[in-house]
Amino acid sequence: MKKVCAISGKKFEVSQEEQDFLKNIAPTFEGEKFDIPLPEMSPEERARQRVSHRNEQFLFQNKxxxxxxxxxxxxxxxSEVKVCxxxxxxxxxxxxxxxxxxxENTKSFFNQYHELQKEVPYAATVTVNNENCPYATSLGESKNCFLVNSSDYCEDCLYGKLLQHCTSTIDSSFGYKSELLYECFSVENCYDCKWVYYSQGCHDCWFCDDCRGCHHCFLCTNLVKKEYYFMNEKVSREEYEKRISDFLSDHKHILKAKEIFDALRKKRIYKYARAVNTENCTGDFIINAKNCLDCYDMMGTEDCRYVQLAVESRDMFDCSNIYDRSELSYNTLGTMNTFNCHFCLYIFFCSDLWYCEQCFSCKNCFGxxxxxxxxxxxxxxxxxxDSYEKEVARIIQSMQKTGEWGQFFPIEISPFPYNDTVAQDYFPLTQKEVLEKNWRWGEDLNKNTHPQTYDVPGKITDVTEAILKVILACHSCGKNYRIQPLELTLYRKMKLPIPQECPHCRYKKRMDLRNSRKLFERKCGNCGIEIQTTFAPERSEKVYCEKCYLDCIE
Ligand SMILES: [Zn+2]
Ligand SMILES: [Zn+2]
Structure with a gap:
């Protein structure tokens, strides 16, 4: 069924599977079946609304x-919520x-819910079993990490996101079982890699994109099992060391290498999607999955649609951040091991919940x-x-009248300003645009822009401990930032110069390198068959179907 998005005005489709799913989860209370209305918003707007309730990155001094x-x-x-x-x-x-x-039947459900949100205390951060990680959120089972979020089993990492089993990494995201990473993303089983993207099983590589099982490669793309390659050309070990030593001599030359790398990346061959061991899946970054359509960052999932970031879970429509054998959810954000929970936020080991938030080990609860x-x-x-069922039926009837039944929590009642949330990462808006929509914008609390008086040496070998005491000013936004002792140790170990931009600017630049979570119809750049990809048709990159990609790369 074709519909027009009430927010963006764009056309979107509600598939038969989606309609069947909604029929299947429609609850019965007091003998009455409460159908869930078809969505009025496009999948993108639904995702925006969901992730506007998630701040996984910014920390503030609160009380x-x-x-x-x-x-x-x-x-x-x-913010309006109380914390402890x-x-x-x-x-x-x-x-x-x-x-x-x-x-109260006379008032809107979400208004009354919002009143409750303001009274019940919230845990200040989301952290589990960490040691010496005071500046972190959405972090578990980790040690000595600084500003690392949405990660677990990490040690000695700084400024990271979505890292699992990683050690000694800086400014990296979407990393798995890796050590000594700098400015990397979407890497697995890598060791001592700098500016390496979408690669597996590599070590001692610099500025590499889409490489597998390579080592000692510099400025290379689309390589498999190669060593001592410079700009995709085989060279002797001595020649390799000679060529890279110039680039690595100081900060200025590193920037030059980065520039060349950005140009090389535009010319490389891209597979239509990062999909490994999948059956009937569309989207990007999907591993070991079946029947997952329009899904992103999925691992071990089945029968999902419009889902972002899910691990070992199944039967979901419109969900984000779903973990640990969660099953059967609609329009929900943040779960671990849940069953039949809908329109919920951050629920753990729960079943049969509707419109609930921050609940642990609960069953049959509403609002x-x-x-x-x-x-x-x-x-x-x-x-x-008995009285629970009666009361829930009464509330849903009231929500049907106000049009709230079947809607997710509005952005207006999120405890976070829009720009503190994941929505700003994937659906960025300016302050003006946010305020025009009557959403909240959080003022930047780090307003310090003192000019830098300290002259940072371009070579890491010339940097002394004095740098730990000085305030630096970001070359992009002018804001002040500092270097952490662990950070300096790792820069020395990896022979990297001190970065001249603040951690947030570095983060934003990394995010910009990833495609948005949106699918386009496009033709394979080699054989011309239809493919679905996150590369918009007008983009100049060579995007190939699976077969053509493998023919060229292997
Ligand atoms: Zn900056
Ligand atoms: Zn092809």
């Missing part, structure tokens, strides 16, 4: 609502059920925030099974 003491939080001090430490949140000093309230080990609760109030 503990229990003790009044300062604490670091993903929520800004001027993660330890307090999981302790018995408080109980979210104490915030229980009745639903609840911050509950642990509960069932049959509505707006954090405890009910008996």
């Amino acid at each position: 503990n609502s229990f003790s009044g003491k300062p604490l670091l939080s993903i929520y800004r001090p001027d 430490s993660r330890e307090e949140w999981f302790s018995d000093v408080w109980d979210a059920i104490d915030f229980g309230r009745d639903f 609840c925030v911050g509950l642990r080990n509960k069932q049959y609760c509505i707006f954090n109030k405890q009910y008996k099974k």
